[in-house]
Amino acid sequence: MxxxxxxxxxxxxxxxxxxxxxxxxxxxxxxxxxxxxxxxxxxxxxxxxxxxxxxxxxxFPSLQAAPPEPAVAATSLSPVEPAKxxxxxxxxxxxxxxxxxxxxxxxxxxxxxxxxxxxxxxxxxxxxxxxxxxxxxxxxxxxxxxxxxxxxxxxxxxxxxxxxxxxxxxxxxxxxxxxxxxxxxxxxxxxxxxxxxxxxxxxxxxxxxxxxxxxxxxxxxxxxxxxxxxxxxxxxxxxxxxxxxxxxxxxxxxxxxxxxxxxxxxxxxxxxxxxxxxxxxxxxxxxxxxxxxxxxxxxxxxxxxxxxxxxxxxxxxxxxxxxxxxxxxxxxDEAGRERAPAGIGSGTGHDPAAPRAASSMADVLRTLFGPGSTAVTAFAPGRVNLIGEHTDYNEGFVLPMAIEDGIEMAARSRAGREIRAHAVDLGETVAFSLEQPIRPDPTHPWSNYVRGVLWALGRAGVALGGMDLAFGGTLPRGAGLSSSAALQVATALAAR
Ligand SMILES: [Zn+2]
Ligand SMILES: [Zn+2]
Ligand SMILES: [Zn+2]
Known part of the structure; x- marks a missing residue:
């Protein structure tokens, strides 16, 4: 009506x-x-x-090309018209x-x-x-x-x-x-x-x-x-x-x-x-x-x-x-268009065993948090789903593959139980302590991928200490290339 x-x-x-x-x-x-x-x-x-x-x-339109007649009668004070x-x-x-x-x-x-x-x-x-x-x-x-x-x-x-x-x-x-x-x-x-x-x-x-x-x-x-x-x-x-x-x-x-x-x-x-x-x-x-x-x-x-x-x-x-x-x-936009065809099916993926180039993320750690212990770096690639959108959690067929772009993270241990994490692309830093239960942070949603992984590792009995983390990469966020999953994997690798 x-x-x-x-x-x-x-x-x-x-x-x-x-x-x-x-x-x-x-x-x-x-x-x-x-x-x-x-x-x-x-x-x-x-x-x-x-x-x-x-x-x-x-x-369920409010206005219709062929609207029904109004359900009430109009008066001179209260005109009613069909919602055409x-x-x-x-x-x-x-x-x-x-x-x-x-x-x-x-x-x-x-x-x-x-x-x-x-x-x-x-x-x-x-x-x-x-x-x-x-x-x-x-x-x-x-x-x-x-x-x-x-x-x-x-x-x-x-x-x-x-x-x-x-x-x-x-x-x-x-x-x-x-x-x-x-x-x-x-x-x-x-x-x-x-x-x-x-x-x-x-x-x-x-x-x-x-x-x-x-x-x-x-x-x-x-x-x-x-x-x-x-x-x-x-x-x-x-x-x-x-x-x-x-x-x-x-x-x-x-x-x-x-x-x-x-x-x-x-x-x-x-x-x-x-x-x-x-x-x-x-x-x-x-x-x-x-x-x-x-x-x-x-x-x-x-x-x-x-x-x-x-x-x-x-x-x-x-x-x-x-x-x-x-x-x-x-x-x-231009960079995104050039990367997509090069990354997909070019056959020049990263060899996971090959040493990666000197990490710019390690430099970020030093610049941001000052000198500290030697940093380790971790890289996790993004992926495209050739088949698998919505079929993955419905037990259907999936065919994902890794692409060249990904998330790179540098991590180093520090004294104490504090975690400091910096997202280079967003220019944001969060800090939280392992002394308290790890809770989601609604104001820095990206940090929840880091928090979640550390929370799960802690529950699995992995001994965690204080860490500085910095990450960035070439994966556009929210573009379906699994940048969040790459961040989680990189966090887990870095924490190891
Ligand atoms: Zn106006
Ligand atoms: Zn004008
Ligand atoms: Zn939809």
Missing amino acids: SELRWHPFLEQWVITATHRQDRTFLPPADYCPLCPTRPGGFPTEVPEPTYDIVVFENK GVCEVVVYSPRHEDALASMPLERIQHLARVWKDRYLELGARDFVRYVFIFENRGEAVGVTLHHPHGQIYAFPFIPPLIEKELAATRRFHAENGRCLMCASLAEEIRDGRRIVLEGERFVAWVPFHARWPYEVTLASRAHQISMEEWNAADMEDLAAVLKGLLQKYDALFAKPFPYIMVVHQAPTDGEDHRHAHLHFDFYTPQRAPDRLKFLAGVESGAGNFINDKLAEESAAELRRVGPASVAAVRAA
């Missing part, structure tokens, strides 16, 4: 949507409806063994563990083409007045489905917040003869304090008037009213700025960052919207590593946001972490 109920005090529609989930077959516990359907496996929403990017209609519209799901990747921040730039460019295509196709339907493209990411914003995906709502009206923004830009344009977003971006670039990342064509910044902590606006330098104007070079640059920004978000608290990403652009109602300027807005409730912002009394009841982060500070924090520039994002 879904219908539009008019809110006469706020003069806006409320979408009422209640859906019962009628499933004939109970899916397995780890079932993901957005994963490809494996041969012989439980059918998902995508009946293909693999795919690139998939768009399909939401199974379209709700689509955009699945970014066949890989369950993927994320926009770790995808190759080419895939993100492809996604931009898909967005543009959906904007044009849905916008051309006569009842669609606004195509709203967005993504909710993370449990903090209510996401239970972790497979990387976004959504599209094709509205039969212009949603109220967007209408308000459009009214302001229309007024500014009429009074000043120029675009409010163009003027605002020019001022931000002149000022510089709130800029986060600059591409040739797109810029990401924390707006002066940010309502949310770490709120970011991403817009084109050129005045573009909608995705219709995007060309290949636009989408290439957009992909790099978008990926760089999301990498910064993830690096901020060293964990996947929850966010809401929305696209604001020209409505598709046939009116003149030359004053509109396409932009992405990013909102996040994450205001500190372990604290969320909630929309409480003043926000929900008065409509005013209280932001306890200064925009200038948020921007400075975001500039400090993750890729330093869009060029760095491109270079990392």
Whole structure:
């Protein structure tokens, strides 16, 4: 059941949507409806063994092309309309563990083409007045489905917040003869304090008037009213700025960052919207590593946001972490592409018996923790699964193989019972004592692989002493190359 109920005090529609989930077959516990359907496996929403990017209609839509008649009768005070519209799901990747921040730039460019295509196709339907493209990411914003995906709502009206923004830009344009977003971006670039990342064509910044902590606006330098104007070079640059920004978000608290990403652009109602300027807005409730912002009394009841982060500070924090520039994002992407074919099937794997080159990680130990006992180094390769994704824990066939890239770790013993570990790629150090029970550290998730191995060795009766550890490597994290397993193996080897 879904219908539009008019809110006469706020003069806006409320979408009422209640859906019962009628499933004939109970899916397995780890079932993901957005994963490809494996041969012989439980059918998902995508009946293909693999795919690139998939768009399909939401199974439980708030808006429908052929909506049911409203369940209640309207009165003059309380108008009710059928909830006509379209709700689509955009699945970014066949890989369950993927994320926009770790995808190759080419895939993100492809996604931009898909967005543009959906904007044009849905916008051309006569009842669609606004195509709203967005993504909710993370449990903090209510996401239970972790497979990387976004959504599209094709509205039969212009949603109220967007209408308000459009009214302001229309007024500014009429009074000043120029675009409010163009003027605002020019001022931000002149000022510089709130800029986060600059591409040739797109810029990401924390707006002066940010309502949310770490709120970011991403817009084109050129005045573009909608995705219709995007060309290949636009989408290439957009992909790099978008990926760089999301990498910064993830690096901020060293964990996947929850966010809401929305696209604001020209409505598709046939009116003149030359004053509109396409932009992405990013909102996040994450205001500190372990604290969320909630929309409480003043926000929900008065409509005013209280932001306890200064925009200038948020921007400075975001500039400090993750890729330093869009060029760095491109270079990392380039390196990833060159490594992949060389590592797979080139037949020049490491001979485990061969001595490894002098360890740069041992140098890191000396620089970071000062002189100490001689360090030993351990190397654990990453792996690709030629066959085995999701079949490995279902007792199916697997065919993994090691690749040249991996994690290198240097370790040395030290007096006492303290463990100090440094992640070179993240620039983070943790310290903990073997005197206390080893507990997970939610603020440095990478360190839990080290902690877990030492905990298990301790339980198995291995005598452990104080250690300094430093590790780094060429494996991208979260890319399905088992960087975490390599870190665990390297830790176990080093502890030996
Ligand atoms: Zn999945
Ligand atoms: Zn503009
Ligand atoms: Zn906006």
